[in-house]
Amino acid sequence: MVKSMSSPIAQPPTAGGMSSRMVAVDVYGYLAAAILRNEIPPASRVNINAVAVSLGVSATPVREALARLESDGLVTQLHLKGYRTTELLNQREIRELWQFRMLIEPYSAGNAATLATPAQLEALQHEIDSFASAPVGSDFDSYQDFSAHDARLHALILAASGNDVITRAFERTHCHLHAFRLAYTGSAGRATVDEHAAIVDHIVSRDTAGAGAAMMTHLAHSRDRLLPLAKQG
Amino acid sequence: MVKSMSSPIAQPPTAGGMSSRMVAVDVYGYLAAAILRNEIPPASRVNINAVAVSLGVSATPVREALARLESDGLVTQLHLKGYRTTELLNQREIRELWQFRMLIEPYSAGNAATLATPAQLEALQHEIDSFASAPVGSDFDSYQDFSAHDARLHALILAASGNDVITRAFERTHCHLHAFRLAYTGSAGRATVDEHAAIVDHIVSRDTAGAGAAMMTHLAHSRDRLLPLAKQG
DNA sequence: TCGGATCATATGCTATATGATTTTTCAATC
DNA sequence: GATTGAAAAATCATATAGCATATGATCCGA
Numbered sequence: 001m002v003k004s005m006s007s008p009i010a011q012p013p014t015a016g017g018m019s020s021r022m023v024a025v026d027v028y029g030y031l032a033a034a035i036l037r038n039e040i041p042p043a044s045r046v047n048i049n050a051v052a053v054s055l056g057v058s059a060t061p062v063r064e065a066l067a068r069l070e071s072d073g074l075v076t077q078l079h080l081k082g083y084r085t086t087e088l089l090n091q092r093e094i095r096e097l098w099q100f101r102m103l104i105e106p107y108s109a110g111n112a113a114t115l116a117t118p119a120q121l122e123a124l125q126h127e128i129d130s131f132a133s134a135p136v137g138s139d140f141d142s143y144q145d146f147s148a149h150d151a152r153l154h155a156l157i158l159a160a161s162g163n164d165v166i167t168r169a170f171e172r173t174h175c176h177l178h179a180f181r182l183a184y185t186g187s188a189g190r191a192t193v194d195e196h197a198a199i200v201d202h203i204v205s206r207d208t209a210g211a212g213a214a215m216m217t218h219l220a221h222s223r224d225r226l227l228p229l230a231k232q233g
Numbered sequence: 234m235v236k237s238m239s240s241p242i243a244q245p246p247t248a249g250g251m252s253s254r255m256v257a258v259d260v261y262g263y264l265a266a267a268i269l270r271n272e273i274p275p276a277s278r279v280n281i282n283a284v285a286v287s288l289g290v291s292a293t294p295v296r297e298a299l300a301r302l303e304s305d306g307l308v309t310q311l312h313l314k315g316y317r318t319t320e321l322l323n324q325r326e327i328r329e330l331w332q333f334r335m336l337i338e339p340y341s342a343g344n345a346a347t348l349a350t351p352a353q354l355e356a357l358q359h360e361i362d363s364f365a366s367a368p369v370g371s372d373f374d375s376y377q378d379f380s381a382h383d384a385r386l387h388a389l390i391l392a393a394s395g396n397d398v399i400t401r402a403f404e405r406t407h408c409h410l411h412a413f414r415l416a417y418t419g420s421a422g423r424a425t426v427d428e429h430a431a432i433v434d435h436i437v438s439r440d441t442a443g444a445g446a447a448m449m450t451h452l453a454h455s456r457d458r459l460l461p462l463a464k465q466g
Numbered sequence: 467t468c469g470g471a472t473c474a475t476a477t478g479c480t481a482t483a484t485g486a487t488t489t490t491t492c493a494a495t496c
Numbered sequence: 497g498a499t500t501g502a503a504a505a506a507t508c509a510t511a512t513a514g515c516a517t518a519t520g521a522t523c524c525g526a
Binding site: 058 | 479486
């Protein structure tokens, strides 16, 4: 996100005409964050003009961002009825998404154990250390921090596994975003932190099979932690 | 509060609406097909205005389609330089893409053997039959038909496996489109037809392990057939 | 031949028009 | 009097045209 989005109120409409070329507001990032934080609740309409006005841009860049968000599965477009945010995942969808993760993430964790560069190992260890001793709060901001940490760690592991196709396929699931939308009132779990540490320990010690197994265990647990929060489906 | 009683019906939209409101041209489909057929060569610029004029629409729907195509990895956007089609896959990218397929398609083929409905089994068998005895030509149109058959068969298997997340992740790789761009001068292979038939035989006979193994074999072979056509990387 | 100025072209955006949809209003009926 | 249904108004999504700016190529002079 770039700038000037903490004030949802009126921006002066580009007086004089000098400022129209100044800043490219990251409409995509703004909308993704707004959906993440449930500022735009699930299954609610996204008013293109309202977004455009609140960001001080016109409709065209908003439409472009929404087209991308639809590819990401965060909004859906109905002809002549505009865009709506998607529903929260139900239990069936969680099972399907986690099954997908179980196919690619243990494999990727194993590859990371084999292929990670020293710098990548250090980044993984740093991510673990930064949360190993952190307080585990239960307020919104704490949970958001924790969710971001979770997302970063998994992304680091994928990146270290050396397969860009798989990494992008994983990113496009936006699994952490969907999980956050379900659990944004929840709290960070010490169990998750421990499971993350175990995965990274195996990767750092170049234990391919152990890393894959630890990731599989972690995914099964995280799925089971999430399922009770979702509707049946 | 407005009361305006007059203004009788006398405003039927009638004519006028016909010309400009005719049909929503499928810009996305047009561009995807154009890239597929190499009418827009790899790594070449896509002139938004030219596309708009040739399709008889304005720039806005073209921009929206290009935003979606970028999410699909078929074009890339450079700021103030517009959109370019992506390069052909190189050997490293083929290996990465096929590795991804090897993670999800054998699993999905196995699930299809377990879960496919009778209608889905029939659709699979029909797809096989329609090409089992077909002539295997080497001209452009024949190869295009064959590629479409290949894409349909894999899509049917994914659909029968009962996991929409995995199905969408697979679709978004556009692996058949990338393969076609590399091999569009090639010819359909009898070997591929036979491998397809073997996979479907296992699925129809509810042989989960056999279906997965047959799919894995098929993927390895198709990868090895494709690699010589790509640049090193 | 090389460097710099000039100009044509394309991009990204804004402003606006058009028509579909949704909401509100209001009268008629039960 | 409450409720239903239709008509009008308002709202909103989509599309179009046009403008300001950045880019890249051409041309000129040294």
